[in-house]
Amino acid sequence: MSAPEPGAAVSRMNLANALTVVRLALVPVFVLLMFAAGGHVAGWRVAAFAAYAIAAVTDQVDGYVARSRSIVTDFGIILDPIADKALTGAALVSLSLLGELPWLVTAVVAVREIGVTLLRLWVIRRGVMAASRGGKLKTLLLNCAIGLYVLPLAGAGASVRAVMLALGVLVAVVTGLDYVGRALALRRQPARLTEEVLEDSDAG
Template structure:
């Protein structure tokens, strides 16, 4: 008698406290440290804040690669990773606006787009998953670069570099946000009309909850 799967070893459960999730938690811990350094009135602490932001941003790249390569993807990581990302960039944008170095209109526009699209992707997850686009990845890179330029104390003649970079980041952020809204509408309309939805259905093995936008 042949038993299906006889002799096969069941896959080991992925521990929550793995290296990828620990890096995500470290990024969350670095957020308040970054904020405190920004409000300390000393040029040295400004450099420290810049370094903390850069290190935290690098962990975002590393933890995702580790999770995929070592099969360390967990439900906790899927939720915590985007929260850590948006907490870091959001804190940086808000602090820069509080200090009068960045227009509040820019900060509000980016934050509304970031958290709004994240909420939208989870809202339509019953119909399908909206995959992270190349534009979304470019948006993330531009935001990190733009914030880093603002954080680094450049001489006044070079301040235009920060403004131009942030302008590009804002434009890509809003354009990709509109694209996600269109995709979400197509998913919803496809489910209502019985048509084929755009995006991977959530019950397929290859589909995963949204982790980046």
């Protein structure tokens, strides 16, 4: 499939957006698998991990496909962060409800994600805050840690996921504070006449 001609309209029904829709559709599937048979049966948890892993991979692939084929759409830009946060939020809340993850961790990550989203909306007329390297590292650490928490691990595996989660939460807090500083700096600038959209601005 080749990239569309310059200036040609890009259809909402494209591969990148289809991958995003698949990720969103996998969220309820993941939740059902997490709580199947009481939520602590190894087989169901492995199935839940598979659903989470597939969804997490689509998060990496859809952005690459959209950029490489020049098929970025407003629909995708809006839906992509919704799908990301729905997946992460569903996993954190599910693990906390099952007593396997402290509610404090879930609350900190949720406040950070919602806060960054609101900050981006607050400064949208003055600029778009692109995802930082720290933000992308946060996403990678949390996705890996959450995936490992979904699996029924013990011993060294459980220790590794705990360390990875702690690092992910730390990076989330640090980058969240960085976004606050960037937002305040943007608010001091004059409003833009036109809005620019950065393709990967949802990834942080």
